[in-house]
Amino acid sequence: MNNYCFIIILIMTPLLQISSANAESAKDNYRTYCMQCHGMAGQGMGLNIQDMSVQPRDHTDTKAMSTRTDSELFKVIKEGGIAISKSSLMPPWADTFTDSEIHELVKHLRKLCQCDNQTK
Amino acid sequence: MTTPLGKWLLLTLAVFSLVTASPAQADGLGLLNKHNCSSCHALTGPAPSTLAALWQRKGPDLFYAGNKYRQEWLETWLQNPKRIRPAGMFYMNHIKPGPKRNMVDTSSLSQHLQLNSSDAKSIAAALTTLKENTSLIQNEKHNSKLSPGPLGEMMFDKIFGCMACHQIEPGFGGLSGPEVYTAGTRLKAEFMLSYIRSPQAWDAKVWMPNAHLPDNNIQKLVNYIINLSKKSYDE
Numbered sequence: 001m002n003n004y005c006f007i008i009i010l011i012m013t014p015l016l017q018i019s020s021a022n023a024e025s026a027k028d029n030y031r032t033y034c035m036q037c038h039g040m041a042g043q044g045m046g047l048n049i050q051d052m053s054v055q056p057r058d059h060t061d062t063k064a065m066s067t068r069t070d071s072e073l074f075k076v077i078k079e080g081g082i083a084i085s086k087s088s089l090m091p092p093w094a095d096t097f098t099d100s101e102i103h104e105l106v107k108h109l110r111k112l113c114q115c116d117n118q119t120k
Numbered sequence: 121m122t123t124p125l126g127k128w129l130l131l132t133l134a135v136f137s138l139v140t141a142s143p144a145q146a147d148g149l150g151l152l153n154k155h156n157c158s159s160c161h162a163l164t165g166p167a168p169s170t171l172a173a174l175w176q177r178k179g180p181d182l183f184y185a186g187n188k189y190r191q192e193w194l195e196t197w198l199q200n201p202k203r204i205r206p207a208g209m210f211y212m213n214h215i216k217p218g219p220k221r222n223m224v225d226t227s228s229l230s231q232h233l234q235l236n237s238s239d240a241k242s243i244a245a246a247l248t249t250l251k252e253n254t255s256l257i258q259n260e261k262h263n264s265k266l267s268p269g270p271l272g273e274m275m276f277d278k279i280f281g282c283m284a285c286h287q288i289e290p291g292f293g294g295l296s297g298p299e300v301y302t303a304g305t306r307l308k309a310e311f312m313l314s315y316i317r318s319p320q321a322w323d324a325k326v327w328m329p330n331a332h333l334p335d336n337n338i339q340k341l342v343n344y345i346i347n348l349s350k351k352s353y354d355e
Contacts, residue, residue, distance in 0.1 A: 028171045033327050036211055036296035037284060040222050047207060047215050047222045048284050048294035053277075080331075081281075088281040095320050095330035 026108035029101055033093065042112045054087040065113035073106045148246025151239050157182070165252045167323045174325040177209055179232075181323070185247040187257055188311045194247055197306075198240035201232035204298045204306070206287065211296040211327075224295060256321055262309035263339045264346075272344030276300075280331055280341070290353050297328060304349025312342045 024032075030042075037056040039045040044058035059065060068076075075083050077097070081090030097105065110116060152163065160179035167181055168174040185194070207224045208214035216225040235243065268275055277283040286300045287293035293300075303312065314321070316338050319328040333341070 022169075024171050031212060032171050032174065032325070033329075035222075036294070036327060040215065040217060045218075045221045047211055047224070048296055049221050051292055051294075052284060080329075088279060089284045091281055091284070091329040091331060093329050095318070095332075096327075 023098065023101060026101070026104035029097060029105060030108055033096060034105075037089070052089055054089055056090070059109055059112040060114075062113050062115045065109065066115040066117050069117050070106050070110075073109055074102055077102050077105055142245065144242050144245040145249055146246075148242035148244070149249075151243050152246060155233060155235075155239075155243075157243075163250065168325050171325055175210055175213065179209055182247060183250050184253045184322070186249055186251040187254055188307060189247065190306065190308060191244050191248050193306045194244035195237075195240050198235045198243060199237055201234055203229070204302065206295040206299065253322060256318075257308075257310040257314045260310040260313045260317075262313060262342065264309075264343060266336060266339040266343060268340035268344045272340065272347065275337070275341060276344055280333065280337075282341070285328065288348060289351075300345050301348045301351070301353060304346035306349075309342055309346065312345060313338055316341060 035042075035046060037044075037046040037048050037052075038059055039047075039049075039056075042059040044056045046056060049055055057064065072084055076086065076090060078092060078094045078099070080092035081087040083092070093102070152158070157163065162177075162181040162183055165181070165183045168177060205211075208229050214225050214228045215222045217223075273288065276288060282300070283293040285294035285297035287295070289301050290299075316331075316333065317335075318330055319326050320330060
C-alpha cells in the first residue's frame with residue numbers, strides 16, 4: 001500500500017509543479033489584460049478609453065470599490081460587465097484566467113483600492 | 121534573439137520546404153532568412169505560453185501566416201508597410217502616462233522593413249506555406265449572406281464591446297488591438313471566424329477575451345469587418 005502511495009506521489013508531484021508554474025501572478029495578469037482599459041495606475045485612464053461610452057472603473061477609488069463585494073468582482077472578471085448589469089465593454093475573461101487567478105486578481109484589486117468588502 | 125534550436129528548426133523548415141516549394145516560395149524562404157525575419161516573428165509554433173514570453177514578442181507570429189493572411193495583401197503591405205497595431209505588438213511596451221489617459225509612446229515604435237516588389241512577392245508566397253493550426257479553420261464556413269445590416273456597428277461597438285480595443289476607422293476606437301477597418305483585406309474570412317470563436321486557441325495568452333458568441337453573430341461581425349474594408353479612409 002505504501003509503495004502505491006509513493007508511486008502516486010512520484011507521478012503527481014511534477015504535474016502539480018507544472019500546474020503551479022503555469023499560474024501567472026495577479027500583478028502580471030493585471031498588467032497584461034486589465035491595464036489596457038483600467039490604466040497603468042489602475043485609475044481607469046487606460047490607453048483605450050477615448051471613445052468609450054462608459055468609462056472603466058477607477059480601481060483606486062476606495063469609496064466606489066467598497067460598494068462591490070468580492071463575489072461581484074469575481075463574477076464581473078469571469079463573466080463580464082453584462083453579468084452584473086454593467087457595460088459590455090468589460091468583457092468576460094473566463095477563458096483567459098483560471099478561477100484561482102481570478103481570486104488572486106480580486107485580492108489585487110483590494111490592494112489597489114485599499115478597501116475591503118467580503119460580506120455585503 | 122533566435123535560439124540555436126529556433127535556428128535549427130527554421131533551417132529544417134527551409135530545407136524541407138525547398139523540396140516541395142515553387143521557385144517563388146523557395147526564394148521567399150531564403151529571403152525570410154536573409155532579412156532575419158525570425159528575430160521578430162515566430163516562424164515555428166507554438167505561440168507564447170507564458171506572459172514573460174508574450175511580453176517579449178516583437179511582431180505577429182507567422183507560423184500560421186498561410187492560414188491567416190491574404191497573399192495579395194501580404195505582397196502589397198510588404199512593399200508599403202503601415203502600422204496595424206497603433207500601440208505596437210504588446211501595448212504595455214509602448215505606452216506612457218498622459219494627462220487624461222495613457223498614451224502611445226510613438227518614440228518606442230519601430231518601422232517595419234520595406235521590401236521591393238520582387239522580394240515582397242517571394243516572401244508572400246513563402247508565408248502562404250506556413251500553415252500550422254489548419255485544424256482550427258478547416259471546419260469554418262463563411263456565410264457572406266449573413267449580413268448585420270445597419271446593426272453591424274452597434275454589435276461591434278455596444279453589444280459585444282469590440283471597439284474597446286479595436287479601431288473601426290482611423291482615430292476611432294481602442295488602441296491595444298489591431299485596427300479592424302483594414303482586416304477584411306488583410307485576413308482570410310475563415311481565420312477571422314475561428315479567431316473570434318476562440319482567440320486562445322490561436323494565441324494562448326493573448327489579451328483578447330473569448331466572448332463565446334454564437335456562430336450567427338460571429339458571421340455577422342466578420343461580414344461587418346469585411347464591409348469596413350471596402351470603404352476608403354484618408355489617413
